[in-house]
Amino acid sequence: MKKIIVTGGAGFIGSNFIYYVVNHHPKVYITVLDKLTYAGNYANLAKLPKDRVKLVVGDIADAKLVDSLVKDADTVVHYAAESHNDNSLKSPFPFVQTNLLGTYTLIEACRKYDTRFHHVSTDEVYGDLPLREDLPEKGTGVGEKFTDKTPYNPSSPYSATKAGSDLLVKAWVRSFGLRATISNCSNNYGPYQHIEKFIPRQITNILSGIRPKLYGDGKNVRDWIHTNDHSSGVWTILTKGRIGETYLIGADGEVDNKTVLALILELMGEAPDAFDHVNDRAGHDLRYAIDSTKLREELGWTPQFTNFRNGLKATIDWYENNRPWWEAEKKAVEDNYAKNGQ
Numbered sequence: 001m002k003k004i005i006v007t008g009g010a011g012f013i014g015s016n017f018i019y020y021v022v023n024h025h026p027k028v029y030i031t032v033l034d035k036l037t038y039a040g041n042y043a044n045l046a047k048l049p050k051d052r053v054k055l056v057v058g059d060i061a062d063a064k065l066v067d068s069l070v071k072d073a074d075t076v077v078h079y080a081a082e083s084h085n086d087n088s089l090k091s092p093f094p095f096v097q098t099n100l101l102g103t104y105t106l107i108e109a110c111r112k113y114d115t116r117f118h119h120v121s122t123d124e125v126y127g128d129l130p131l132r133e134d135l136p137e138k139g140t141g142v143g144e145k146f147t148d149k150t151p152y153n154p155s156s157p158y159s160a161t162k163a164g165s166d167l168l169v170k171a172w173v174r175s176f177g178l179r180a181t182i183s184n185c186s187n188n189y190g191p192y193q194h195i196e197k198f199i200p201r202q203i204t205n206i207l208s209g210i211r212p213k214l215y216g217d218g219k220n221v222r223d224w225i226h227t228n229d230h231s232s233g234v235w236t237i238l239t240k241g242r243i244g245e246t247y248l249i250g251a252d253g254e255v256d257n258k259t260v261l262a263l264i265l266e267l268m269g270e271a272p273d274a275f276d277h278v279n280d281r282a283g284h285d286l287r288y289a290i291d292s293t294k295l296r297e298e299l300g301w302t303p304q305f306t307n308f309r310n311g312l313k314a315t316i317d318w319y320e321n322n323r324p325w326w327e328a329e330k331k332a333v334e335d336n337y338a339k340n341g342q
Contacts, residue, residue, distance in 0.1 A: 247299070
């Protein structure tokens with residue numbers, strides 16, 4: 001791979017992937033295709049070398065633009081997506097437009113030029129799992145973790161459109177010979193994540209003198225992975241993965257939301273009860289958990305950032321040291337949540 005396109009490369013996970021590639025693979029040149037919606041930020045790319053990373057502002061559903069870029073690339077890594085569950089519940093259409101039509105546009109161009117395609121997806125396509133206390137007796141293995149064989153069972157417009165985009169890619173591999181792989185990853189955290197998301201929202205609330213917010217009882221469990229480990233996982237799949245296969249990326253980082261918030265409060269010197277309970281999200285999934293055995297054993301991938309406490313402390317430090325990156329948007333984000341009692 002010498003010339004790659006990264007869709008959504010000005011967003012959180014996409015920009016971290018670009019930093020990973022620039023730092024570890026000096027002969028790779030990257031074209032970023034990003035619409036620069038609220039979730040995409042030009043500042044995320046500011047520290048990258050201009051001679052290796054080029055930004056094209058545009059829509060992945062723009063067939064003419066996509067065609068002009070894909071014909072000169074050997075690989076497309078598809079991160080671009082509408083991804084915030086709360087937004088999908090209020091206005092589903094942008095999720096259909098970007099996640100379904102946008103993915104279709106990209107895979108059609110890759111089919112035309114026989115370009116390698118990697119589709120970045122989410123564990124949310126599988127629905128949710130019972131909380132550990134609700135699992136059958138130990139040893140049954142029923143519902144314990146997601147694998148690439150878990151049936152799709154999405155519960156929101158976001159996860160439904162991501163499931164649909166996964167299925168489009170699978171169908172294009174089978175019907176048209178698209179040279180594609182898929183990865184489904186657990187919840188990412190780290191620098192450059194938009195402050196509407198759970199971890200950066202709580203961090204920036206505290207930094208702004210606002211009490212953190214916890215959905216419902218806070219028992220919902222997420223399988224946290226540092227975004228740098230996600231990046232190395234995607235690169236491993238790109239270079240070693242078998243065409244047509246799906247690989248799950250996870251770092252065994254299951255923590256419930258209440259515990260995450262408690263750790264943030266502790267690390268930032270706040271009292272354990274210095275937060276407010278707010279309305280739960282409609283259809284809030286209970287638990288996600290990734291089984292990444294296939295990626296580890298078949299392709300030799302190993303996560304490096306497995307100490308969640310240390311990773312969270314570094315993330316807190318990043319938001320504290322980069323206030324200009326998020327402060328201008330903070331009021332609007334909290335006003336938006338307040339409309340829903342959250």
